[in-house]
Amino acid sequence: MGWFKRLREGIQTATKFKKETPDGLWFQCNRCKETSTFKDFKENYLKCPKCAYHARIGSHDYFDLIFDKSYEELFIQYRSSDFLEFNDLSSYQTRIEKAIEKTELNDAISVATGTVMKKPLTIAAMDFSFIGGSMGSVVGEKIAKAIDFCLEYKTPLLIISKSGGARMMESAFSLMQMAKTSAKLTQLARAKIPYFSLLTDPTTGGVSASFAMLGDINFAEPEALIGFAGPRIIKESIKQELPEGFQSSEFLLDHGFLDFIVDREDLKSTIAKLMDYLLIKAI
Amino acid sequence: MVFLDFEKPLEKLYEQLEKIQQVGEEGDVDVSEMLAEIEQKIKVKKKEIYSNLTGWQKVQLSRHPERPYTLYYIEQLFKTFTELHGDRKFGDDKAIVGGLAKMNGDSMVIIGHQKGINTKMRQFRNFGMANPEGYRKALRLMKLAEKFDLPVVCFIDTPGAYPGIEAEERGQAEAIARNLFEMVQLKVPILCYVIGEGASGGALGIGVGDKVFMLENTWYSVISPESCSSILWRSWDYKEQAAEALKLTADHMFEFKLIDGIVKEPLGGAHVEPENMAKALKRHIKKEISLLKEMTPEDRIQARIDKYSNMGKFIEVEPTPEPIEENSNPEE
Ligand SMILES: [Zn+2]
Numbered sequence: 001m002g003w004f005k006r007l008r009e010g011i012q013t014a015t016k017f018k019k020e021t022p023d024g025l026w027f028q029c030n031r032c033k034e035t036s037t038f039k040d041f042k043e044n045y046l047k048c049p050k051c052a053y054h055a056r057i058g059s060h061d062y063f064d065l066i067f068d069k070s071y072e073e074l075f076i077q078y079r080s081s082d083f084l085e086f087n088d089l090s091s092y093q094t095r096i097e098k099a100i101e102k103t104e105l106n107d108a109i110s111v112a113t114g115t116v117m118k119k120p121l122t123i124a125a126m127d128f129s130f131i132g133g134s135m136g137s138v139v140g141e142k143i144a145k146a147i148d149f150c151l152e153y154k155t156p157l158l159i160i161s162k163s164g165g166a167r168m169m170e171s172a173f174s175l176m177q178m179a180k181t182s183a184k185l186t187q188l189a190r191a192k193i194p195y196f197s198l199l200t201d202p203t204t205g206g207v208s209a210s211f212a213m214l215g216d217i218n219f220a221e222p223e224a225l226i227g228f229a230g231p232r233i234i235k236e237s238i239k240q241e242l243p244e245g246f247q248s249s250e251f252l253l254d255h256g257f258l259d260f261i262v263d264r265e266d267l268k269s270t271i272a273k274l275m276d277y278l279l280i281k282a283i
Numbered sequence: 284m285v286f287l288d289f290e291k292p293l294e295k296l297y298e299q300l301e302k303i304q305q306v307g308e309e310g311d312v313d314v315s316e317m318l319a320e321i322e323q324k325i326k327v328k329k330k331e332i333y334s335n336l337t338g339w340q341k342v343q344l345s346r347h348p349e350r351p352y353t354l355y356y357i358e359q360l361f362k363t364f365t366e367l368h369g370d371r372k373f374g375d376d377k378a379i380v381g382g383l384a385k386m387n388g389d390s391m392v393i394i395g396h397q398k399g400i401n402t403k404m405r406q407f408r409n410f411g412m413a414n415p416e417g418y419r420k421a422l423r424l425m426k427l428a429e430k431f432d433l434p435v436v437c438f439i440d441t442p443g444a445y446p447g448i449e450a451e452e453r454g455q456a457e458a459i460a461r462n463l464f465e466m467v468q469l470k471v472p473i474l475c476y477v478i479g480e481g482a483s484g485g486a487l488g489i490g491v492g493d494k495v496f497m498l499e500n501t502w503y504s505v506i507s508p509e510s511c512s513s514i515l516w517r518s519w520d521y522k523e524q525a526a527e528a529l530k531l532t533a534d535h536m537f538e539f540k541l542i543d544g545i546v547k548e549p550l551g552g553a554h555v556e557p558e559n560m561a562k563a564l565k566r567h568i569k570k571e572i573s574l575l576k577e578m579t580p581e582d583r584i585q586a587r588i589d590k591y592s593n594m595g596k597f598i599e600v601e602p603t604p605e606p607i608e609e610n611s612n613p614e615e
Contacts, residue, residue, distance in 0.1 A: 083596045086528050088515035137595030144592055166483075166505045168515060171529045172541050175483060175505040176594040179491050182463035183591040190468075206505070208456035209444075209484040214464055228455035228484070229446030233510075237446045247451055257454050 029053050045265045054221045054264055056201060058103075059110035059125035062160050066123060066268050071114030074122075075145045076106055078138045084171060092169035095131060103129045107138040108163065111146045113155060117272040118282035122150050125160040128202070133163035135207055136170040140177030143211065147184040156194040156280055158271060161212040164230070165205015178210035185214050194278045196271065199226050199249070199258070217259050217274060220249040226257075287343050289332060296325045329550055336500070338526035341533075342508060344500040345479045349554040351561070352411075353380055353395030353438040356478065359561035360568070361386050364393070367427075369420060373453060376417030378409045378445070379489070381424045383433075387569065392428035394421045394489055395438030398479070411480070412445035415458035418488045422462050425469055434472040434572050437489045442507060444485030459488040466491035467587055472575035474568060476546070477501045477533075478553075491591070493575050493583050496567070497533035498560075499548040503541070504531035541594060 027041035028034075029048040040049040045065065046057050063071050079100075082093035100106070108130040113122040124146045126133045143159065150157045166174035188195050197215025199208070201224035209228055212218075220226060227247035235242055245251050252258045262270050286294040300321050307314035336344070344350075357364050361384035368375040381394040396413065399405030421437075428435045444455055466473060466489075473492035481490070481503035497503060506514075508526035513519050536542045546567055549556035575583065 077599045077601070079598045079600055081596065081598045084528070084530055088521075088525075088528065089517075137597045140595050141597055168506055168511055168529075170596075171505050171531060172503055172536060173539065173595055175487060175503075176541055176591065178460075178484060178487055179463055179467070180591045180594050182460065182491075183467040183588045186464055186467045187588065189464075204456075206484055209459040209488075210463055211460070213454075213457040213460040226456075227451050228444065228459070229451065234446045234448065234451070238448065242448065246448065255452050255454065257457050 027055070030055065045263075045267075047264050052222075052263075054201065054223065056128055056162070058129065059105070059112075059127050059160070062125045063110075063112050063114070063123060065264065066116055066121075066158075066271060067112070067114035068116060068118065071112045071123075073110060073112045074149060075111050075142050078106065078141055080107055080136050080138045080167075080170075082169070084169070084173075086169040086171070088169075095169065099130045103127060105130050107142070108133045108135065108167075109139045109142050111142050111149075113149065113153075115283065116268060116275065119272060119275045119280045120153070120155040120283055121158055121271065121275065122146055122153075122155045123158045123160065126162040126207075128162045128164075131167060133161075133202075133207075134165065134167035134174070135163060135177050136167035136174050137177065139167075140174075140180045143181045144184045147188050150188060150193055151191055154193060156196065156275055156278070157188060158196045158198060159211055159215075160198045160200060161203040161207050162200045163203060163205070163207040163212075165207055175206065178206045181211040182214060185211060189216075194275070194280070196274060198262075198267075199252075200224050202226070204228065204230050213257070218257065219260050219262050219270075220252065220258050221264060222249055222261050224249045226252050285348050287340070287347065289336075289340050289343070292328055293325065293332065296321060296328060300325065333550055333552075337523070338502070338529070338532050339508065339523040341500050342480075342502050342526050342531070344552045345502055347552055347554050350479060351553055351557045352400070352440060353397045353478065355557065356438060356561055356564060357382075357384065357393060357395075359558065360384070360565045361393070367424060370416040370423055372419055373416045376409075376414050376420055377407055378411050378413040378441070379417035379421055381421060386565070389434075389572070390431075391434045391436055391572070392424050393436045393438070394424055395478070396441040396486075396489070398440060409445060411441045412443055413441065413485060413488070414445050414447070414450045415453040415455050418444075418455075418458035418462050421489050422465055425466065425473075429470050432471060434474065434575065435469070435492075436568060436572075437473065437475040437492065439475060439477045439481050439486045439490050440479030441482055441485045442480050443482040444488065459484045462488045463491055467591070468584055470580040470584070472572060472578075472583060474571050474575070476564070476568075477503055477542075480507075482507050491587070493587055494543040494571055496544045496546055496571075497536060497542050498546050498553060498564075499533055500552050501533060502526075502531040503533075503536050504529045 025038050027036050027038050031053040032051040034050040036049040080096050086092040109126045111124045197218045199220040203212050203226045249261050303314050303317050364384040366382040380397045384393045396411045398411035399408040475490050475492040475495040477497040508522040511525040512521035533545045553560040
């Protein structure tokens with residue numbers, strides 16, 4: 001329990017990859033197009049101050065929103081590699097390097113552990129800015145390692161999904177991450193350690209069809225796109241327009257696949273409440 | 284006979300063969316020597332064509348219109364088979380079939396994607412693209428197998444899970460995810476065979492097993508070469524390149540340790556000698572089930588978890604000491 005002790009003593013190893021998104025002093029909303037100050041945006045829990053739109057934010061933004069004062073980032077040593085030598089219009093190697101440079105992240109998921117209202121929690125949060133939040137071997141391995149960590153230290157797991165699905169450039173290796181993450185989640189389930197799945201905009205493809213749908217509690221941010229097939233593919237396949245609100249969080253709630261929808265403002269208190277129901281003790 | 288584009292040289296030879304046979308039937312000339320010669324030529328040509336198939340050519344073979352599907356193998360492999368329908372929740376999916384079967388006195392549960400054999404049946408089977416109720420039916424049958432301690436055999440052959448409005452309404456993603464989760468912990472042996480197309484989550488949804496095998500001319504990938512081409516090349520015209528880049532053949536998959544073995548097909552593909560293919564498959568299933576039965580359920584489950592946990596390729600870098608930084612949580 002070494003790290004818990006260190007956390008209590010207030011020693012933290014925050015990451016140099018921490019970054020505030022979006023950059024700059026102004027926030028422009030993707031939905032209402034209105035501009036607000038970044039300060040107002042931040043004080044509004046990273047929602048548009050004008051229309052409450054839940055902007056796409058990064059893994060470290062979620063860590064800041066959810067954890068108490070300190071957290072420790074884990075498993076930062078993993079990097080994707082172009083072992084299939086996959087070349088389309090660009091090479092996968094170039095895509096990886098560009099993504100690391102642009103996002104200052106290691107890959108499409110970051111894992112951190114800390115406390116939420118003094119209760120221990122491990123979070124694996126995805127970054128859409130890193131190759132569309134796609135799941136390759138690194139995402140699968142970091143989730144597997146996060147689960148091992150939860151098993152060892154008996155902390156609940158929260159995975160925050162934000163992904164277009166499996167990473168094509170790792171072909172069947174990406175596909176098998178669906179089986180890998182699901183296999184690891186069965187270990188967590190057998191140990192009766194809670195797994196919370198937060199689905200955010202967007203959660204589709206191999207991510208929705210594996211760990212994202214397997215939470216003890218599945219919940220989502222408002223108006224997120226959640227589904228198996230992407231809307232464009234469905235439209236092409238059935239050759240008709242999709243109904244309004246199709247594949248939104250509200251649609252999934254209505255069809256029985258989510259427990260509830262949570263406003264970003266209430267995210268932290270909701271998670272703390274869930275942990276309290278499930279008798280997770282403060283440390 | 285249906286000839287694929289790369290089989291065209293064979294088509295000419297078969298035409299010649301037919302002509303000679305006709306002449307022979309008319310009875311005036313002894314054609315045996317000519318027949319032997321052309322048959323030899325066909326043999327040589329076949330070897331030449333089929334020993335160097337590209338990824339895309341194997342994709343074509345896996346979709347060959349005469350290729351045997353799940354129900355053909357079921358008919359050939361099992362003395363008796365009783366199809367079981369429905370997921371007990373919504374309906375009966377026609378793109379996944381399943382039921383109880385008997386092989387050499389042993390009962391088992393068999394589940395597989397099913398494609399149609401003609402235009403009408405292709406529609407009926409939804410081209411082998413399952414809806415959520417298909418995956419839920421499969422899971423129901425697996426639970427039945429578990430209850431009565433019967434092994435499960437899955438045949439995978441799908442261009443993908445169906446992308447449709449109702450499939451989403453009924454939770455395609457949840458249905459597939461649930462199967463992955465449950466199959467990992469199923470107490471009875473699970474054997475999976477890719478017999479045709481292994482496309483993405485739609486394939487994996489009945490594809491988690493103790494042992495997963497691919498027939499020689501099948502493919503397994505996160506996405507079909509056509510869709511990959513359309514997304515990454517932004518055009519439908521790069522399917523051959525996409526098929527190569529995805530490294531989706533049985534040989535690649537075995538080399539990557541993502542599958543446990545390859546079942547050889549007759550020269551030219553499973554459809555050339557379907558009965559022999561079925562016989563080979565039967566021998567294979569019999570042997571593999573008896574091996575898996577030697578393990579305890581707990582050992583099988585642990586081995587499954589270990590196998591899937593080891594899948595993935597990445598690099599590890601030396602962690603550098605991180606500067607200490609204050610967390611800027613607005614609440615604190
Ligand atoms: Zn707005």
